[in-house]
Amino acid sequence: MLDKTYDAHAVEEKRYRMWEDAGAFRCDPKSSASPYTIMMPPPNVTGSLHMGHALTFTLQDVLIRYFRMTGRDTLWQPGTDHAGIATQMVVERNLAAEGKTRHDLGREAFVDTVWEWKAHSGGTIQNQLRRLGSSPDWPRERFTMDDGLSRAVVKVFVQLHKQGLMYRDKRLVNWDPKLHTAISDLEVEQRPTDGQMWYFRYPVQGEPDRFVVVGTTRPETMLGDTGVAVHPEDERYTDLVGKTVILPIVDRPIPVVADEYADPEKGSGAVKITPAHDFNDFEVGRRCGLEMINVLDRDARLNENAPAEFQGMDRFDARARIVERMEALGLLEKIEPNPMTVPYGDRSGVVIEPWLTDQWFVDAAELAKAPIKAVEEGRTRFVPAHWSNVFFEWMRNIQPWCVSRQIWWGHRIPAWYGPDGTIFVEETEAEAQAAARTHYGADVALERDADVLDTWFSSALWPFSTLGWPDETPELARYYPGNVLVTGFDIIFFWVARMMMFGHHFMGDVPFRDVYIHALVRDEKGQKMSKSKGNVIDPLDLSEQYGTDALRFTLTAMAAQGRDIKMSESRVQGYRNFATKLWNAARFCQMNGCAASPDFDPAGVTSTLNRWIVARAAATAGTVGAAIEAYRFNEAAQALYQFTWNTFCDWFLEFAKPVFNGDDAAAAAETRATAAWVLDLILVTLHPVMPYVTEELWQSLAETRDTPLIRARWPDRPGLVAPDAEAEMDWLVGLITALRSVRAEMNVPPAARLAILVKDASDTTRARLATHRDLVGTLARVDAIDHVTEAPASGSAQIVVDEATVILPLADVIDLDAERARLSRDVAKQDGEIAKLAKKLANEGFLAKAPAEVVAENRERLADLEATRDRLKEALARIG
């Protein structure tokens, strides 16, 4: 016998271990089944599970478990990425606690230390995923720094280089002066700031008392100014173009150039140009042939190119000093408040400097062409579709991707430099030496590039590197491309777009057919969860408190397309209650001897009740499957919830009680078997969302099962329909509901059993009443049902059900005024509807232009309403 409530703690660990030990999560490359692949977005190796993970992995697991049950050969590829900067920071922080820096250890020893850290602390999230019930193919787990994946990285780098798509260039990059590395545009956070605009006067050479006023938000960069730009059509400055101004403090003559970047509407219309410290200025400098003078060092202090008094000074101290000096020189025109955005490093939290350095770049614009085409042609489909616009916007304006990072933890760039700086990019040092020998005609000492690659470079290879590429493995042939990538919108650029670029380039096909973009999980008030706000809800706490299935059901039910999820504990609690409800329904079935039989044929049931529930069950399975396949997770959850609770528990099981206790042994047996079959169907269809409670019930309810539930087959019975049974049961439900309603309203004591009279019943209604006499009796507490032609004059409550009027003699309890009020209110309600419909049907435009079936439907509805209204009026007349 099952316990009275479901104990998630006792079940989850046991069931998970059973699945994993049995190899239930594995793909089967030799299978003849059609494959279904999801590449798990590899979480950061330093990470631990947060609510966003819980959502994304729950949805992926729902898909995987569903398709596994439909008979597909599923591969859910798990793994983690090495998170270059984040991981290095964690290990450096540990070293700092011992008073050491990575430089004390040296590169090799430091990298060894990181590997040790990973061995001890790196597996957190994998175990948390297990607690979430995720069913990826664990034995195939990969890490972006694995030998195989590293080999793929080197191969890709070398090939791109040989194809001219990977190159070294001196360009401005986003420099993090704290971490001492370049970072990508995407790792820069633009923070709104109340800045200032300083207006400086630059003297025009050879024209005493003439000045050009330029505005700047970063005065310290003026030391690197190499020009002043004005708009070519700005008449105020036409005569100045080609002349020279003297850069104050530095006393450097710099040219005035014409360039459309200068906005005549903004400030003075003239703008100082610092090509080595501003992305826009860099472009202007290129166009106008201006010199590039780098005045900052790697710490963002002023360097040797600045005047002596500034050298070694911090950028912000220098800013204050510059302003002072300009003011002293009488060259500070004015200062205005200026709302602006300032770039910060998302890891370091310091202001990022555009800085001129030598870095490796990928020609992203070229690689973006094929993915753009793929999305345009629908070979990769975004769901919801509007995300494709975001994708296009970024891909069509893409900048060269800076992939080198000045850190130690990561894939070291396979480039070697000869004594004269010639670059040899090869897969191994030996090959680089050979290439150098060919180039120089002799052996020379080579120095390897010190930098490593951006972590996202290796993540971009994930859909094929995890399958064995560059080797041509059977897995690669079978599981690439994947079916769907499930992720949040925040990594469309970081990761999705880059996988598409490399997937196309190296595999010649899209990496996945669908990209399902889900919502962000927020707190109850709709705020983004963050550690600093202290509003983080730990999914594992919820899982601990309410059970993993409740958490998973909540996330699934709330995953409506296009809307963020506001996580609320009361919802989780509600779905915990749902799990308990299911548990108790199963317990009831067990207590009543409802045993699943392999011989049971749902198409062969005879009673209306059983034909009805079988049809509804089959329809629900269809709805749920279709919803999951369309990524409409909330609809799947809703259909499951409604069928299980509101159809199966509230009605079917209640109807079954009198059958079980009745005299008709054959009907009882059929109903027992049907109940068992429907319960099994509920367990199967609910399993992708609530794997634990369903598996536990599946194994507890029957002595032997051919397979664990995780490997059971999804029901596919589209032929199980019974419209006549559904109509009959809908009528019965309506009758019982109406009886209960009038009893409650008339304050009939709940325990009191009534005899009812039925007037004007059709043959159909008479037959239905005869069939379901016991069910009405039990559920509406009715003792006797008699047909009459004349209603008793008074002392009754009356309800209208279709053509029939049901009379409840309530001589002892009836409050005639209350009954009159109730009937009058019903009449008024019908009249309101009738008026609306009559108006619509009187409209000639409607009759002429609306589809015939809509007109007919409205006519029918009107007739029904009028008939009901008339019977209600008669009932009202009877009580006077």
Added chain:
RNA sequence: GGGCGCGUAGCUCAGCGGGAGAGCACUCGCUUCACACGCGAGGGGUCGCUGGUUCAAUCCCAGCCGCGCCCA
């Protein structure tokens, strides 16, 4: 400044051209032999505002107001 999304019951949200829905909360009743994490019955909404298209608009279009996000 550009783009995207969202304003539906007290709260959280589905629905999205032809009869306003769910969960939670609320009210009333119930020791009904699976379940009080329950059962039964209820109350509650000019579907942000203004126009337009249409026989018909919560749904489509335009503008406005409010909120959020992304990009500059």
